[in-house]
Amino acid sequence: VQLQASGGGLVQAGDSLRLSCAASGRSFRFYTVGWFRQAPGKEREFVAAVRSGGSVAYYVDSVKGRFTISRDNAKNTVYLQMNSLKPEDTAVYYCAAQNYGGTYDDPSNWGYWGQGTQVTVSS
Numbered sequence: 001v002q003l004q005a006s007g008g009g010l011v012q013a014g015d016s017l018r019l020s021c022a023a024s025g026r027s028f029r030f031y032t033v034g035w036f037r038q039a040p041g042k043e044r045e046f047v048a049a050v051r052s053g054g055s056v057a058y059y060v061d062s063v064k065g066r067f068t069i070s071r072d073n074a075k076n077t078v079y080l081q082m083n084s085l086k087p088e089d090t091a092v093y094y095c096a097a098q099n100y101g102g103t104y105d106d107p108s109n110w111g112y113w114g115q116g117t118q119v120t121v122s123s
Contacts, residue, residue, distance in 0.1 A: 001024065002025065002112075002114075003021055003095050004021070004023075005019060005094060005095045005117040006117055010122065011085055012123075013085060015085050016083045021035070021079075021080075021095030022076060023077070028073065029052060031052060031112075032049055032097065032099065033049065033069075033095060034050070034096050034098075035047040035078075035094070035096075036093070036095075036096060038092050038094070045091075046060055047093070050069045050070065050071050050078060054070065054071045057069050057070075066084045066085075068081040068083075080093070082119070089119060090119060090120050092117065094114060094117075097111070099111075
């Protein structure tokens with residue numbers, strides 16, 4: 001599975017952005033897909049994940065109620081809708097995929113990674 005993230009940009013606090021993760025590969029629909037982020041000087045942090053069917057999703061507490069992860073398996077794409085953005089959301093956002101379980105918040109449990117897309121939120 002190859003992944004490509006897009007949709008980042010520079011926005012003001014309170015604005016919205018939608019990130020996209022486009023995947024190649026016929027088996028994409030069987031993978032759990034997630035988003036991580038990494039701010040300068042910090043470790044990569046789990047943000048959200050959606051299971052293969054699209055009906056089960058997980059979020060880090062800091063984005064619950066503001067971010068929504070979804071997927072369109074027909075388009076091989078996963079989205080991260082980010083609303084009410086805060087300056088602390090500033091980071092490089094990465095999408096990742098895996099199909100073998102484990103704890104989703106551990107980056108080592110994700111076998112496939114896309115390149116990052118920069119999100120910058122100004123105050």
